[in-house]
Amino acid sequence: MQKTRQRRPLGNPIGAIVFLLAVTTFAAVNAEEPQTTETPTGSEASQDAGTVQGTVYYHPDPKRKWRYQRFYVKNSKVGQLAEAVVVLTPEKRSREKSTHKPQTVTVDQKNFQFTPETTAIQAGDRVKFLNSDNQVHNVRSYHPFRSFNVSMPAGKEHVETFAKAGRIKRPYQIGCVYHSSMRAWIYVFDHPNFQVTKTDGQFELKNVPPGKYKLEMVHPAGELQWSQEIEVNAGKTETVDINVSPDDVNKKDS
Amino acid sequence: MTDQQTRRDILKAGATGMTAALAQMSLPSFVFPAQTEDEDLVPFLDMPRTGPNRLDWETLDEWLTPQDQVFSVQHYGVPEFETEGFQLEITGLVEKPQTLSLDDIKAMPKQDQLMTLECSGNGASKGFMNAVYNSKWTGTPLAPILKQCGLKPEAKEIVFFGVDRKEETLRKDTKRELKVEVPFGRSLSVEDAMNLNLLLAYERNGEPIEHRNGAPIRLIVPGWYGIANVKWLKRIEVRDRRYMGRYMGRDYVTVRGERKDGEVVFVESSVTRMNLKSIVARVTRQATDDKGVPVKAYGAAWDDGTGVKQVEVKVDDGPWQTAKLDEEPHAKFSWTFFSIDLGHLKPGKHTIVSRAIDVNGRIQPSADDDEIALKKTYWEAYQQWPREIELES
Numbered sequence: 001m002q003k004t005r006q007r008r009p010l011g012n013p014i015g016a017i018v019f020l021l022a023v024t025t026f027a028a029v030n031a032e033e034p035q036t037t038e039t040p041t042g043s044e045a046s047q048d049a050g051t052v053q054g055t056v057y058y059h060p061d062p063k064r065k066w067r068y069q070r071f072y073v074k075n076s077k078v079g080q081l082a083e084a085v086v087v088l089t090p091e092k093r094s095r096e097k098s099t100h101k102p103q104t105v106t107v108d109q110k111n112f113q114f115t116p117e118t119t120a121i122q123a124g125d126r127v128k129f130l131n132s133d134n135q136v137h138n139v140r141s142y143h144p145f146r147s148f149n150v151s152m153p154a155g156k157e158h159v160e161t162f163a164k165a166g167r168i169k170r171p172y173q174i175g176c177v178y179h180s181s182m183r184a185w186i187y188v189f190d191h192p193n194f195q196v197t198k199t200d201g202q203f204e205l206k207n208v209p210p211g212k213y214k215l216e217m218v219h220p221a222g223e224l225q226w227s228q229e230i231e232v233n234a235g236k237t238e239t240v241d242i243n244v245s246p247d248d249v250n251k252k253d254s
Numbered sequence: 255m256t257d258q259q260t261r262r263d264i265l266k267a268g269a270t271g272m273t274a275a276l277a278q279m280s281l282p283s284f285v286f287p288a289q290t291e292d293e294d295l296v297p298f299l300d301m302p303r304t305g306p307n308r309l310d311w312e313t314l315d316e317w318l319t320p321q322d323q324v325f326s327v328q329h330y331g332v333p334e335f336e337t338e339g340f341q342l343e344i345t346g347l348v349e350k351p352q353t354l355s356l357d358d359i360k361a362m363p364k365q366d367q368l369m370t371l372e373c374s375g376n377g378a379s380k381g382f383m384n385a386v387y388n389s390k391w392t393g394t395p396l397a398p399i400l401k402q403c404g405l406k407p408e409a410k411e412i413v414f415f416g417v418d419r420k421e422e423t424l425r426k427d428t429k430r431e432l433k434v435e436v437p438f439g440r441s442l443s444v445e446d447a448m449n450l451n452l453l454l455a456y457e458r459n460g461e462p463i464e465h466r467n468g469a470p471i472r473l474i475v476p477g478w479y480g481i482a483n484v485k486w487l488k489r490i491e492v493r494d495r496r497y498m499g500r501y502m503g504r505d506y507v508t509v510r511g512e513r514k515d516g517e518v519v520f521v522e523s524s525v526t527r528m529n530l531k532s533i534v535a536r537v538t539r540q541a542t543d544d545k546g547v548p549v550k551a552y553g554a555a556w557d558d559g560t561g562v563k564q565v566e567v568k569v570d571d572g573p574w575q576t577a578k579l580d581e582e583p584h585a586k587f588s589w590t591f592f593s594i595d596l597g598h599l600k601p602g603k604h605t606i607v608s609r610a611i612d613v614n615g616r617i618q619p620s621a622d623d624d625e626i627a628l629k630k631t632y633w634e635a636y637q638q639w640p641r642e643i644e645l646e647s
């Protein structure tokens with residue numbers, strides 16, 4: 001007898017590939033700014049640490065259309081890319097025990113869409129899933145660290161704790177079993193140096209301990225990837241604009 | 255695939271398939287006509303984003319759907335099996351049962367079938383609007399093979415089983431609960447199986463069918479909803495009585511109230527042929543001038559091969575206006591693209607909706623029409639689909 005493969009979040013092998021490729025995003029360009037996704041990047045800037053800031057731009061090519069552009073690039077002439085996850089991955093992982101105080105962020109199901117679609121949190125944080133549609137939804141994720149599959153009648157809340165960091169390579173991909181177009185990604189990091197861009201495409205990562213890092217950007221819904229080595233120095237601000245184009249769409253993991 | 259190749263292939267398919275009016279035409283590229291450079295997309299309001307492997311209506315510009323916008327739905331999971339040594343069995347009430355290898359099937363007469371395939375649940379909700387695509391399927395016709403096998407006189411029905419299997423529970427949570435592992439199956443009457451020009455397909459748009467779409471062999475049933483087009487086809491069995499598998503007799507059963515002498519009588523029927531349907535795929539605008547915002551709408555209409563005669567489009571509470579149907583590309587079982595210049599609209603919110611009318615005068619119903627309003631199940635969601643837009647000044 002043949003083996004039957006369980007449906008992945010996207011219900012097919014392509015979905016599974018997308019899942020493994022670890023791609024990202026969140027709220028609609030035209031939707032209201034999410035209220036609950038402030039990234040916990042720490043408080044006031046410290047003299048012992050550095051800052052990395054910049055803007056993510058998408059540069060379209062009329063000959064190679066990227067069909068998700070309309071969702072994430074509000075002004076195609078400027079190209080500021082929304083819903084990109086920007087993260088500083090340290091060359092050496094810290095051995096210090098995290099002192100992070102867990103927080104709760106909200107992901108709603110509204111108009112048959114996860115809002116925001118892309119969320120980035122720290123290990124130990126909780127995500128409160130809501131259903132604002134007058135419709136039965138579902139929240140499910142298959143992940144090596146934690147799988148769940150929860151029915152979400154209208155008005156229901158479900159809180160899920162994300163204890164273990166999948167980092168940039170392994171986001172928790174969230175789906176609704178009834179509406180396979182609904183997608184969301186939860187990125188879980190074991191440090192605070194990350195952000196999800198809003199419609200202005202900007203990011204500012206403060207209080208970064210000096211050292212060598214890889215500055216990485218993923219846009220899971222749009223299947224974009226980018227990375228660059230970077231050195232962070234105490235008391236200094238590095239400005240790096242991230243420029244991507246159709247060349248960076250659906251790029252295989254390097 | 256270049257446009258030129260596609261065009262030639264389409265023409266070939268028209269000559270060998272059941273399509274009409276394909277000859278002697280100069281095909282442009284397969285895009286909506288009349289869309290100019292200065293037209294900007296007006297996004298639909300409150301619509302979910304389109305994920306991968308789903309038709310992206312607002313960017314629809316190819317008559318044959320690219321593979322990355324092709325949906326796949328399966329009920330028993332995507333089966334994993336070796337296609338090497340794959341064999342298709344034709345068995346049951348036949349004089350000469352046959353076992354065909356993939357090479358045997360590919361050596362048989364080759365035929366193309368242009369066809370729009372829609373999931374019968376498509377359009378049931380905002381969250382499921384994109385499960386439809388148009389293809390050129392290539393394979394060999396099934397009817398001659400069945401003739402060769404020789405159907406016995408008592409043959410009534412032909413059942414198509416896939417490789418995919420699952421344990422089904424009947425009469426769940428009762429004393430008579432029964433668990434039984436079954437293969438996925440759908441059936442057709444002998445008459446339908448012999449006359450619908452069924453295809454044992456192994457290619458889609460000139461490429462091998464993707465595994466998730468049913469490789470190595472998928473049954474193609476022109477004009478029928480997706481569920482009839484059995485994927486991973488493994489066994490064709492001729493029987494003398496009705497097959498009542500889950501997806502013929504319990505699921506994919508439309509429950510609908512019909513008015514009889516003032517009384518509503520509910521009738522259950524199996525999901526079979528596609529219904530007449532149209533949808534506005536995209537709305538575009540140009541720069542505002544003295545008269546308002548110039549707006550155009552584009553879309554697609556399809557049915558079970560009966561023939562779409564006309565598509566009409568309405569803005570808000572205005573009159574129905576006749577859209578222009580693309581004369582080409584055109585094929586009996588494929589969608590027809592339409593376009594309409596809606597003139598100048600005032601800035602602000604508007605509702606734009608289309609309805610198709612077929613050669614017999616049947617009109618695509620609205621959601622409050624009895625045949626939709628009294629339908630209690632979500633399959634066969636062919637009601638008119640109003641699109642909401644907002645025009646900035």
